[in-house]
Amino acid sequence: MPIPAPNLYPAFNIVRLSHVELVVSDLAKSRAFYVDTLGLQVTDEDRETIYLRAMEERGHHCLVLRRGDTPCARDLGFKVYDEDHLEKAAQFFTEKSLPVEWVDRPFQSRTFRTRDPHGIPLEFYARMDRLAPIHQQYALYKGVKPLRIDHFNVFSPNVDESVAFYNDLGFRVTEYTEDEASGRLWAAWTHRKGGVHDIAFTNGTGPRLHHTAFWVPTPLNIIDLLDLMSTTGWVDNIERGPGRHGISNAFFLYIRDPDGHRIEIYCSDYQTVDPDLEPIKWDLKDPQRQTLWGAPAPRSWFEEGSLFEGQAPVPAQLDAQPIIAP
Structure with missing residues (x-):
C-alpha cells in the first residue's frame, strides 16, 4: 500500500509526544533503575506513584511509574496546542466513534483519554505544570x-x-x-x-x-x-x-x-x-x-x-x- 499523502492541516494540532505511564511491580526497584541508574529526575512521589522528568524538560513529567500487581503500559500522552485544539481533538475522536473520557490528572490541565482503532490508550492535554529549568544544573546529571x-x-x-x-x-x-x-x-x-x-x-x-x-x-x-x-x-x-x-x-x-x-x-x-x-x-x-x-x-x-x-x-x-x- 502506498504511504498516504501527508495531512498538513489536521483537525487539531498535536505538538509532540509528552509522557507515558507504566505500571510496575516494585517502586523501589524501578526507582533504582530509572533514577539512580538512568538519571531521570524525581518531580513528585508517594507510596504508589513516582513522577519523573529529563534534564531539558520544563513540563512536570515525561514518565509516570505507578505501583500495581500486573506490570503493563497505560496511556501514551500527547500535548496539543491549546484548549481550543483539545476540544477539537475530543470532537475528532467522538466522530470516529472512539471513546472520550475526561479525567483528572495531577499536574495537567483538562485531559481526556481515548483509544486508537487498534486499542492503544492515548491521553491528550494542552497544559502541564511548568518547573524551573535544570538543564544547566550539571551537578544533577547522572x-x-x-x-x-x-x-x-x-x-x-x-x-x-x-x-x-x-x-x-x-x-x-x-x-x-x-x-x-x-x-x-x-x-x-x-x-x-x-x-x-x-x-x-x-x-x-x-x-x-x-x-x-x-x-x-x-x-x-x-x-x-x-x-x-x-x-x-x-x-x-x-x-x-x-x-x-x-x-x-x-x-x-x-x-x-x-x-x-x-x-x-x-x-x-x-x-x-x-x-x-x-x-x-x-x-x-x-x-x-x-x-x-x-x-x-x-x-x-x-x-x-x-x-x-x-x-x-x-x-x-x-x-x-x-x-x-x-
Missing part, C-alpha cells in the same frame, strides 16, 4: 544523562491501518519498511515535533508497547551507561546494542527495566521539519535497515513487548519477518 523523552514504538497488527489513522492526526512518515512480496508496510516512523519520530509502528502481535525512548547528549553517554549497568547489577538488563540504526541514523541502546518494559537510549537522528520531506523506503530484508553496521536484532526484540492495560492483543495480519539474530 547515569546516561537523559535530556528528554523522544518517541514511542508500538507493535501494530496492521501497520498500514495505523499509519492511515495517525496520518489523519497530522503525523508525517519519515521512513518506512515495505514487504516487497505483499507491498504492505512492515514498519513506519511518524512524527509531529520535527525529529524522525514521535511514534513508530512495528508489525507484530498488538497493540503492545515495544519501547519508550529517551534522547541523550552523545554516544559516549551510552558507553558510560553500559559500564555503569555492567558493574552495578544490571548487566542482564542489556538487550541490544550499542549500535547505529540504518533507519533514523540514530545511535542506540535497548535495555529492560525490572519488569521487562523496554527502554531505548537514543541520539543523533536528523531534522524533519520541512513539510514536503519525502519518506525514505527500506526493504524488509536489508540487513542495514536494523543496524547500519549489519548486526541483526535478537528474537526478543521482535516478539516481546508491554501489554496495554485493558487491551488484549491480536496476531499481526502480515506474515513477514526481517533477519533475526540466532
Whole structure:
C-alpha cells in the first residue's frame, strides 16, 4: 500500500509526544533503575506513584511509574496546542466513534483519554505544570544523562491501518519498511515535533508497547551507561546494542527495566521539519535497515513487548519477518 499523502492541516494540532505511564511491580526497584541508574529526575512521589522528568524538560513529567500487581503500559500522552485544539481533538475522536473520557490528572490541565482503532490508550492535554529549568544544573546529571523523552514504538497488527489513522492526526512518515512480496508496510516512523519520530509502528502481535525512548547528549553517554549497568547489577538488563540504526541514523541502546518494559537510549537522528520531506523506503530484508553496521536484532526484540492495560492483543495480519539474530 502506498504511504498516504501527508495531512498538513489536521483537525487539531498535536505538538509532540509528552509522557507515558507504566505500571510496575516494585517502586523501589524501578526507582533504582530509572533514577539512580538512568538519571531521570524525581518531580513528585508517594507510596504508589513516582513522577519523573529529563534534564531539558520544563513540563512536570515525561514518565509516570505507578505501583500495581500486573506490570503493563497505560496511556501514551500527547500535548496539543491549546484548549481550543483539545476540544477539537475530543470532537475528532467522538466522530470516529472512539471513546472520550475526561479525567483528572495531577499536574495537567483538562485531559481526556481515548483509544486508537487498534486499542492503544492515548491521553491528550494542552497544559502541564511548568518547573524551573535544570538543564544547566550539571551537578544533577547522572547515569546516561537523559535530556528528554523522544518517541514511542508500538507493535501494530496492521501497520498500514495505523499509519492511515495517525496520518489523519497530522503525523508525517519519515521512513518506512515495505514487504516487497505483499507491498504492505512492515514498519513506519511518524512524527509531529520535527525529529524522525514521535511514534513508530512495528508489525507484530498488538497493540503492545515495544519501547519508550529517551534522547541523550552523545554516544559516549551510552558507553558510560553500559559500564555503569555492567558493574552495578544490571548487566542482564542489556538487550541490544550499542549500535547505529540504518533507519533514523540514530545511535542506540535497548535495555529492560525490572519488569521487562523496554527502554531505548537514543541520539543523533536528523531534522524533519520541512513539510514536503519525502519518506525514505527500506526493504524488509536489508540487513542495514536494523543496524547500519549489519548486526541483526535478537528474537526478543521482535516478539516481546508491554501489554496495554485493558487491551488484549491480536496476531499481526502480515506474515513477514526481517533477519533475526540466532
